[in-house]
Amino acid sequence: AQTVTQSQPEMSVQEAETVTLSCTYDTSESDYYLFWYKQPPSRQMILVIRQEAYKQQNATENRFSVNFQKAAKSFSLKISDSQLGDAAMYFCAYRSADFGNEKLTFGTGTRLTIIP
């Protein structure tokens, strides 16, 4: 079974600064997908960024980028130019690449606070 670990329950960053959230995972599969979800106080789960394991290039979405280290099974999220609206819980999630296996395995989350 796959597991996802987020070792930072809480993080804080000054507005406009950069912060990195850590995620490690354990799997015996060679092909899979990794995701970062944001959950603001509204509770809505919002997809931030995703990475296909077969791609060596790190995914980027505007101010959000990842550092994907497949051999180390590490998938960190970097948020640049942090904004007040970035304050939320952030969840790392794993999904197998098997067809029809849409199950997401989530980490326990990191609460990000933005300091004005």
Next chain:
Amino acid sequence: NAGVTQTPKFQVLKTGQSMTLQCAQDMNHEYMSWYRQDPGMGLRLIHYSVGAGITDQGEVPNGYNVSRSTTEDFPLRLLSAAPSQTSVYFCASSFLSGTHVYEQYFGPGTRLTVT
């Protein structure tokens, strides 16, 4: 498109009561699932379905039943509520992935308290 809708948003039950959490999507997604979110534990999969008439268990299925009679609806039933089922429940849906990874869309959640 309403996306994924869940009702109710909040519910309080007494131990032993039954209820159904409703989930509907209007995106013609084959895959639907239910997760529960507990403090310090992330989201855990309860049940899922890959199409009408097909359901299967996830990581924490005990105490919950599901059925999928239509593509659009995937209700979650609690037959005899227990305090351990106090949680926030999320429904999610997506197309089945093949060579393309489809995004899972989440509903707004239902906060359930069992006293």
